Amino acid sequence: METRKLLKILNEPYGVSGSEDSVSDLIQELFQKHCDKVQKDALGNIIGYIPSGKKNAKKLMIDAHIDELGLIITGMEERGFLLFTPIGGTDVKILPGCEVTVFGKKPLYGVIGAKPPHLQTAGEDKKLKATDMAIDTGVLNIEDYVRVGDVAVYNSGFKALTGDYVCARAFDDRAGIAVLLNFLEAIKGKALAFDIYVCAAVQEELGLRGAKTAGFNVDPDYSITLDVTFGTSFNSTDSGSFELGKGPTICMSPSLSKELTDSLISIAKQKEIPFQYEVEEGGTGTNAWAVQTAHSGCKSALVSVPLRYMHSTCEVLNIKDVDDATKILTFFAEGGTFNA
Amino acid sequence: MLETLSNLNGVSGSEDEVRSFILSKIKADEVTVDVMGNIIAFRKGLKSHKKMMVCAHMDEVGFIISEITDKGFLKFKSVGGIDERVLISKHVTVGPDKLPGVIAVKAVHLQEKEEREKPVEEKDLAIDIGAESKEQAQKLVKIGDYAAFDTSYSLFGDRFMKGKALDDRIGCACLLKLLERNYDFDFYGVFSVCEEIGGTGAKVAAQNIRPDLALVLEGTTCSDVYKTEPHQQVTRLGDGVCIPIRDRSMVANRELVDALIACAEKNKIKWQYKHTTAGGTDGGAIHASGAGVKCAVLAVPTRYIHSPVGVASVDDYEAFLLLTEKFMEEVGGLI
Numbered sequence: 022m023e024t025r026k027l028l029k030i031l032n033e034p035y036g037v038s039g040s041e042d043s044v045s046d047l048i049q050e051l052f053q054k055h056c057d058k059v060q061k062d063a064l065g066n067i068i069g070y071i072p073s074g075k076k077n078a079k080k081l082m083i084d085a086h087i088d089e090l091g092l093i094i095t096g097m098e099e100r101g102f103l104l105f106t107p108i109g110g111t112d113v114k115i116l117p118g119c120e121v122t123v124f125g126k127k128p129l130y131g132v133i134g135a136k137p138p139h140l141q142t143a144g145e146d147k148k149l150k151a152t153d154m155a156i157d158t159g160v161l162n163i164e165d166y167v168r169v170g171d172v173a174v175y176n177s178g179f180k181a182l183t184g185d186y187v188c189a190r191a192f193d194d195r196a197g198i199a200v201l202l203n204f205l206e207a208i209k210g211k212a213l214a215f216d217i218y219v220c221a222a223v224q225e226e227l228g229l230r231g232a233k234t235a236g237f238n239v240d241p242d243y244s245i246t247l248d249v250t251f252g253t254s255f256n257s258t259d260s261g262s263f264e265l266g267k268g269p270t271i272c273m274s275p276s277l278s279k280e281l282t283d284s285l286i287s288i289a290k291q292k293e294i295p296f297q298y299e300v301e302e303g304g305t306g307t308n309a310w311a312v313q314t315a316h317s318g319c320k321s322a323l324v325s326v327p328l329r330y331m332h333s334t335c336e337v338l339n340i341k342d343v344d345d346a347t348k349i350l351t352f353f354a355e356g357g358t359f360n361a
Numbered sequence: 362m363l364e365t366l367s368n369l370n371g372v373s374g375s376e377d378e379v380r381s382f383i384l385s386k387i388k389a390d391e392v393t394v395d396v397m398g399n400i401i402a403f404r405k406g407l408k409s410h411k412k413m414m415v416c417a418h419m420d421e422v423g424f425i426i427s428e429i430t431d432k433g434f435l436k437f438k439s440v441g442g443i444d445e446r447v448l449i450s451k452h453v454t455v456g457p458d459k460l461p462g463v464i465a466v467k468a469v470h471l472q473e474k475e476e477r478e479k480p481v482e483e484k485d486l487a488i489d490i491g492a493e494s495k496e497q498a499q500k501l502v503k504i505g506d507y508a509a510f511d512t513s514y515s516l517f518g519d520r521f522m523k524g525k526a527l528d529d530r531i532g533c534a535c536l537l538k539l540l541e542r543n544y545d546f547d548f549y550g551v552f553s554v555c556e557e558i559g560g561t562g563a564k565v566a567a568q569n570i571r572p573d574l575a576l577v578l579e580g581t582t583c584s585d586v587y588k589t590e591p592h593q594q595v596t597r598l599g600d601g602v603c604i605p606i607r608d609r610s611m612v613a614n615r616e617l618v619d620a621l622i623a624c625a626e627k628n629k630i631k632w633q634y635k636h637t638t639a640g641g642t643d644g645g646a647i648h649a650s651g652a653g654v655k656c657a658v659l660a661v662p663t664r665y666i667h668s669p670v671g672v673a674s675v676d677d678y679e680a681f682l683l684l685t686e687k688f689m690e691e692v693g694g695l696i
């Protein structure tokens with residue numbers, strides 16, 4: 022599928038960490054088009070299998086996460102105000118004025134409101150706290166529609182910016198899922214060097230939980246995690262951020278396999294696919310950390326799409342980086358220079 | 362009508378789109394656009410030539426592009442009073458072609474502890490339109506272009522509406538309705554510019570018209586939200602149309618205020634006072650124009666005013682429409 026269209030479709034369903042069903046249903050359907058076998062495990066991970074047909078083939082697991090940030094309802098006030106706490110690493114400063122959908126008995130529109138600044142008493146600082154905000158649903162008998170524990174998610178869907186730049190609320194990590202799906206399409210009918218397991222993992226934002234059980238289940242020899250990394254912007258230009266449109270990053274870290282990482286790098290170089298070096302000194306904060314120690318352990322690598330404004334309602338990426346990540350992955354799965 | 366008006370862009374100083382739409386819909390004996398850009402619609406009096414001016418402003422709060430950075434990001438300044446705390450991570454459209462853009466936010470992971478807690482100041486923000494370079498951005502956007510919040514109007518909840526620029530497209534929609542007929546007196550409907558930056562449009566319009574009486578139609582603040590004490594609630598959504606006594610810019614004419622209240626009571630229209638004196642309206646410029654003008658304000662309470670999403674009550678809006686209509690039938694006696 023055209024990447025732009027795929028990114029749009031993938032940002033339509035909601036999947037707040039722990040409540041991923043609507044997005045995992047879509048992924049299951051899309052995996053089924055390409056995989057010999059698709060299963061949903063106890064936590065909700067969707068795992069697809071494509072055999073290489075080779076005897077004693079090694080197992081390669083490729084994962085990306087489907088969950089996204091959101092809010093969980095913690096209480097309600099009269100006149101339709103819902104109290105909440107964020108799920109996942111949220112910058113609460115972005116919340117006032119955000120439009121959300123609350124998944125109660127039916128989806129309800131809401132806007133996040135905070136006390137206006139001119140009503141703050143002297144000495145009250147302007148520091149914003151989630152506990153000072155509420156979702157305004159305008160539903161007067163809100164208790165008939167929403168229960169404590171229901172979730173809400175930002176409304177911002179896919180939006181095209183200039184050229185190859187696009188914006189959405191959940192490119193972290195639907196961008197990785199897009200790479201995974203385009204990869205599945207690209208390897209169709211091709212000779213594979215590995216038995217391939219693709220995994221759309223749940224609950225990454227809560228601590229890599231889905232990837233841990235999926236990794237245990239698959240018990241791969243090699244794993245490649247597809248995630249997003251920080252994109253440079255006018256306000257984040259430090260060395261830990263990467264330019265958009267210059268290719269995905271391939272991460273070097275003591276927690277990742279040098280052998281596997283070097284192989285990805287040499288494929289990218291050989292095929293003249295743009296990429297950027299990313300260095301992490303320890304864990305990578307991604308599913309690669311969980312998968313490499315699952316079951317009997319495996320060699321892991323990490324490929325990331327640079328993303329501006331991560332964990333906001335307006336994450337921005339460049340489509341070329343998604344496509345380049347897909348190419349690297351595809352050449353690798355076909356054998357490349359790697360001696361599996 | 363209100364939906365279309367709310368979705369149009371008209372940041373103070375660039376009201377063109379709103380003006381064109383209103384000009385296409387307006388019905389009056391004579392319509393002019395003055396040097397400031399105000400629309401003056403005239404309905405000739407059936408019995409007298411005393412002048413009544415009703416004013417609603419076309420402009421909305423937003424942004425003006427002040428700089429294009431080396432990497433093609435757009436620095437901006439807020440036009441009108443916007444709480445800078447609501448800006449980050451919001452969607453905007455830029456320039457006459459409405460290029461989609463977002464107000465950039467540093468990823469929370471990259472923020473130092475004190476950055477995480479401190480509101481981001483406007484000077485540290487920029488709009489990202491996905492330009493590859495300064496050169497590309499310069500082809501798409503010019504310094505001095507305007508940007509507006511990218512929000513769609515809709516109804517939600519139990520008879521509430523949400524959208525941007527409800528302040529004061531609500532007033533514009535009402536004024537268009539009032540202009541559908543002639544009254545006993547000369548009636549001047551003014552769709553003003555630049556209310557949000559100090560009422561320069563209304564000032565000139567009033568000086569040219571020299572009205573005997575003026576009524577300003579507005580969206581007003583409403584802070585009946587979570588964690589505000591009852592005494593801090595300027596207005597409450599659903600409690601009816603607001604009849605302010607005074608605000609920062611004007612003491613409303615008491616005779617007019619009493620007549621408005623009496624009219625509301627007589628017609629059983631729900632109304633409420635404004636419980637603080639915060640905010641200002643075009644009334645500030647109009648009442649002190651020329652040799653002075655008897656002036657009052659009618660307003661629809663709007664939560665989260667001057668933010669990406671305002672919220673108002675359909676019932677309050679209907680009360681506002683009805684009270685203005687009834688009042689226009691009676692006001693002739695006061696001029």
